[in-house]
Amino acid sequence: MNTNTKKIKVLVVEDIKINQLLMEILLAEFGYERDVAENGKIAIEMFQAKTYDLILMDLRMPEMDGFEATEYIRHKLNSNIPIIALTADLTAADLEKCKTVGMNDYVAKPVDRDLLQSKIVKFVNEAKLIVKDDEITEMQSETFKYTNMDYLNRRTKSNGPLMMEMISAFLLQTPPLVNVMTKGIREKDWDSLYSAVHKMIPSFSIMGISSDYEKMARKVLELSHLHLSTDEIFNLVSQLEKVCNQACEELKEEYNTINNINS
Amino acid sequence: MTNKKTKIFLVDDDIVFLKLLEIDFIEHTDFEIETYVTGELCVDNIDHMPDIIILDYYLDGIDKDAMNGIDTLDKIKAFNKDIPVVILSSQDSIDVAVKCMHHKAFDYVVKSETAFMRLEKIIENVFNFKKMEKELNWYIGRM
Numbered sequence: 001m002n003t004n005t006k007k008i009k010v011l012v013v014e015d016i017k018i019n020q021l022l023m024e025i026l027l028a029e030f031g032y033e034r035d036v037a038e039n040g041k042i043a044i045e046m047f048q049a050k051t052y053d054l055i056l057m058d059l060r061m062p063e064m065d066g067f068e069a070t071e072y073i074r075h076k077l078n079s080n081i082p083i084i085a086l087t088a089d090l091t092a093a094d095l096e097k098c099k100t101v102g103m104n105d106y107v108a109k110p111v112d113r114d115l116l117q118s119k120i121v122k123f124v125n126e127a128k129l130i131v132k133d134d135e136i137t138e139m140q141s142e143t144f145k146y147t148n149m150d151y152l153n154r155r156t157k158s159n160g161p162l163m164m165e166m167i168s169a170f171l172l173q174t175p176p177l178v179n180v181m182t183k184g185i186r187e188k189d190w191d192s193l194y195s196a197v198h199k200m201i202p203s204f205s206i207m208g209i210s211s212d213y214e215k216m217a218r219k220v221l222e223l224s225h226l227h228l229s230t231d232e233i234f235n236l237v238s239q240l241e242k243v244c245n246q247a248c249e250e251l252k253e254e255y256n257t258i259n260n261i262n263s
Numbered sequence: 264m265t266n267k268k269t270k271i272f273l274v275d276d277d278i279v280f281l282k283l284l285e286i287d288f289i290e291h292t293d294f295e296i297e298t299y300v301t302g303e304l305c306v307d308n309i310d311h312m313p314d315i316i317i318l319d320y321y322l323d324g325i326d327k328d329a330m331n332g333i334d335t336l337d338k339i340k341a342f343n344k345d346i347p348v349v350i351l352s353s354q355d356s357i358d359v360a361v362k363c364m365h366h367k368a369f370d371y372v373v374k375s376e377t378a379f380m381r382l383e384k385i386i387e388n389v390f391n392f393k394k395m396e397k398e399l400n401w402y403i404g405r406m
Contacts, residue, residue: 201353206279
């Protein structure tokens with residue numbers, strides 16, 4: 001028998017009763033052990049008393065919210081336990097904050113069953129790997145990333161050279177598009193803005209960039225038809241700019257990693 | 264019968280999507296693939312005699328002077344009206360679809376995760392159609 005089938009233990013931090021129940025039902029279905037804490041403060045107490053594999057953290061809670069609790073776990077307790085934020089309406093500012101306090105990822109509520117399960121499995125497995133080769137890997141802070149290689153891995157059957165070709169294509173195409181986009185909004189050239197964002201969109205899902213940003217981009221397309229310089233469109237464009245730039249940085253690293261493995 | 268490989272042109276200015284499509288074709292089919300990032304390049308190389316062309320609709324987005332998909336389609340058809348052209352579009356709009364059909368596109372596919380599967384199916388249909396056409400002509404000739 002495989003000894004690795006030890007049950008995954010999840011700590012759910014959530015103040016609303018019905019959401020607590022919902023998560024319990026889901027986690028029970030996955031066959032995981034689970035405990036529930038009503039707020040960040042209780043979660044920290046429970047976390048210190050018992051070992052968990054992963055924390056699902058609501059953001060807004062009384063006493064101590066998800067951001068504070070995460071910050072405490074990361075900086076005061078120096079723990080790298082995977083923390084996934086649970087959130088009903090994620091704003092760009094929240095996302096930024098999730099990243100800053102050191103959350104690994106987030107899942108939007110209402111929670112998609114399969115997505116939640118795949119994320120839990122992914123992070124628990126990654127955490128195990130990190131523990132395994134602790135000596136050689138200096139704890140790479142597995143913080144929030146905009147991109148992931150899941151889709152490309154699947155589509156190319158993890159073929160390194162093909163993945164590198166795809167990443168190169170993205171790195172070649174995206175920076176000029178970002179320039180056209182930012183120039184477009186500066187100069188109120190709505191057609192160029194529209195075209196640039198329009199052309200970016202298909203790449204997002206290919207590079208594993210969250211569909212939230214795709215929605216953001218589609219919103220820009222919609223707003224660009226109004227031909228109005230509103231704060232909203234400015235904010236969205238600057239968000240997209242940041243996402244694209246960050247994605248390029250991440251993908252450059254990804255490219256080098258794959259290159260090293262293959263050479 | 265010659266044993267020449269079927270040749271397919273893929274034309275799209277979105278090089279990320281173009282690459283993905285190329286990978287799909289190379290991994291899953293035995294076709295000979297040529298890729299072009301502009302309509303102009305596609306038309307310039309039309310004497311390579313493609314059997315089918317997969318053509319993006321919105322080729323003039325970033326470069327305003329670039330030839331758009333419909334003009335490219337017209338040029339291809341002027342060269343040889345029998346080359347089947349399948350139009351790819353990122354927006355699913357009835358106007359785009361109708362326009363493509365008026366300009367004699369063989370079919371119209373929306374860019375999505377399932378686009379490649381649709382294209383595979385359409386290409387199969389193209390060959391079935393060509394075969395039937397040939398057979399029909401043979402029978403008409405004997406009547």
